[in-house]
Amino acid sequence: MxxxxxxxxxxxxxxxxxxxxxxxxxxxxxxxxxxxxxxxxxxxxxxxxxxxxxxxxxxxxxxxxxxxxxxxxxxxxxxxxxxxxxxxxxxxxxxxxxxxxxxxxxxxxxxxxxxxxxxxxxxxxxxxTPPAPPAPIDRSLPLIPEDIGSQSVRGASAYIETHRGCIGGCTFCQVPRFFGREVRSRDLASILTEVRAFRAAGATRLSVSGGTGSLYGSRDGEMDPEAFIALLRGMAEVMGPRNVSSPDIRVDCITDEILDAIRAYTIGWVFFGIESGSDRVLRLMGKGAKVRQVEEAVERCREHGLRVAGSFIVGYPGETGRDYEATKDLIAALCLDDVFVSSAEPIPGTPLADLAVKTPRDQNPAFVPHTGEYRTLGLTESEARCFDMMMHADIFRPQIRLVTDEVYATYLAEARKQGQDIRAATELILRYGRART
Ligand code: SF4
Incomplete structure (x- = not known):
């Protein structure tokens, strides 16, 4: 067919x-x-x-x-x-x-x-119909398009799936709901065959996908750092270490050996989903980590000569002005090499979607009009926080990025776009009357 x-x-x-x-x-x-x-x-x-x-x-x-x-x-x-x-x-x-x-x-x-x-x-x-059982984790080669080398998603031509599932239970994330909280890892030889096929098809850089990279090989909630290190080493032997990245990792899923391997076998960046500088909000998000662990993890990465990027979520239902300021303070203190800011998006089927549906509009930052510093711009509270946080993060990089008129306009448009998307997603979930399967 x-x-x-x-x-x-x-x-x-x-x-x-x-x-x-x-x-x-x-x-x-x-x-x-x-x-x-x-x-x-x-x-x-x-x-x-x-x-x-x-x-x-x-x-x-x-x-x-x-x-x-x-x-x-x-x-x-x-x-x-x-x-x-x-x-x-x-x-x-x-x-x-x-x-x-x-x-x-x-x-x-x-x-x-x-x-x-x-x-x-x-x-x-x-x-x-009744659910199908989880698919077998090992399978044949993906269909790799001829122009895969032209693709760049956060710098990588493709994100190779090395394992499925995540031990985490973050309320905004679909991974543990879609793939489960038990980690299923692929056979290393099969992954490396695939890496060689991507390289032959013209992929310039490959990244490890699967929620949090260092969970590769873990069993019953116990990490297996040797398995993850062998994975990175094997990928680097095929692609060259400057063409491998292993970005997403939990702050509580690192060891000295893992960080050394990231330094030796990849482009040398770690990407943490930090999300908030408030322990209260991290608890609401089910992050399973505290601000203190974030600070320690970032410092440890730096001791290993790694660059660190972090993502943050603003406008989570229940986030107060004080929580938001705590996140700004954390960004200032960490001085990260790169920062990604997004407004909390309810993905259907996640606990955050349930929460967004239950939160009255006049208490949901995605709908509440902003009345503070940016009130003349006609933003909602989550849009204003997203916009403000993006500019704030630029001041606290190792190399300051100047907020020119063009950058200002780009950030404002991005914050507005995210706000529109989130309201549309919330309306959709409300329309169907349920958020979870
Ligand atoms: S640690 Fe990452 S992949 Fe796992 S549930 Fe949280 S956000 Fe999702």
């Missing part, structure tokens, strides 16, 4: 994986980042953001393809709440959860109430 796998904007690892699985099942598969599909091709849309469900280009693609008689299946992280996908896009079916085995059966057998792991409309009512 002729199949087009559509991954909006970027070739995600998940889309490449589904492409590879379908190719190995004997189909002719094309992977595309643009919303176009030839008539007669079966469309598999791999969607990773709630915003894709609201994107006119994606909606139009699904609608017109079905009007031409084509079939459309949707999978990926948006499948966490399949009723929303069915209601917004109206595909023939949604592949729910880990879809590698389900999609192959769906393509060959068609929609059926006896096929586990799918959802579809029965008349105008959503019908969700």
């Amino acid at each position: 002729d199949i087009t796998v559509f991954s909006p904007g970027i070739y995600t690892y998940g889309a490449m994986l589904i492409g590879g699985v379908l190719r190995d099942a004997g189909h002719t598969v094309t992977l595309t980042r643009t919303p176009a599909v030839p008539a007669g091709s079966l469309l598999v849309a791999s969607l990773f953001s709630t915003q894709h469900l609201l994107d006119p280009a994606v909606r139009n693609l699904v609608r017109t393809h079905r009007e031409r008689g084509g079939k459309v299946y949707v999978g990926g992280p948006v499948s966490a709440v399949p009723e929303i996908v069915l209601g917004e896009l109206g595909p023939d079916a949604v592949v729910v959860g880990e879809g590698e085995e389900t999609i192959v059966r769906l393509v060959s057998e068609g929609v059926s109430p006896t096929l586990p792991g799918i959802a579809y409309l029965d008349g105008d009512r959503p019908f969700v």
Whole structure:
């Protein structure tokens, strides 16, 4: 069968994986980042953001393809709440959860109430079949597009999936809900075969994906630093250490050996999801770490000669002005090499989505009008904090970045865009009356 796998904007690892699985099942598969599909091709849309469900280009693609008689299946992280996908896009079916085995059966057998792991409309009512078991962690090569070398996502051509699941329970994150809290790691030889294939296809830098990198090889909640070090060493032997990154890591999942390996076998950066400088907010977020641990982890990385980036979330429901100031103080004290700021986004199926739905609008920073320093800009409280934090972070870098008029306008537009997206996601969740599967 002729199949087009559509991954909006970027070739995600998940889309490449589904492409590879379908190719190995004997189909002719094309992977595309643009919303176009030839008539007669079966469309598999791999969607990773709630915003894709609201994107006119994606909606139009699904609608017109079905009007031409084509079939459309949707999978990926948006499948966490399949009723929303069915209601917004109206595909023939949604592949729910880990879809590698389900999609192959769906393509060959068609929609059926006896096929586990799918959802579809029965008349105008959503019908969700029982969940499929987690897919096997080892599998054949992904479908690697010829132009993979042209892609740069935070500097990497692709994020290789080395393991699934995360021991964490952060309320805003989908990883433990989608893949579970038990870590399942791939065989090292299989990962390295894949790394060689990416390199042969022109990938210039590869990164370790999977929530928090150093959990690779862990069992029963116990880390296995040797497994993670062997992974980095193996990737560096293929790609060269300047072409490997291992960015995302928990502050409580580092050891001296791990940091030495990151220094030796990667570009030498660590990326911590710090989120807040308030222990109270970190508790609300279920982060499982305290500000003191963040400070110690950053210092330890520096002792190992690493550069450290951190991400922060503002406008979490319940975040007070005092909590926000504590986060600004932490950014000033840490003097990070790079900082990423985002407003708290409720992803359907996460506890944060539940919280956003339960929080009255006049108490939700995503909706409350800002009345402070930036009141003339017409921002909400979370937009104002996001904008303010981005400018604040620039002052406290090792090399100060000047906030020019252009930078100011860029940050303001970004804060506004995030605010709009978050309100749209919240409205969507409210419309469907539930946030969790
Ligand atoms: S540690 Fe990272 S991957 Fe794990 S739940 Fe928290 S945010 Fe998600």
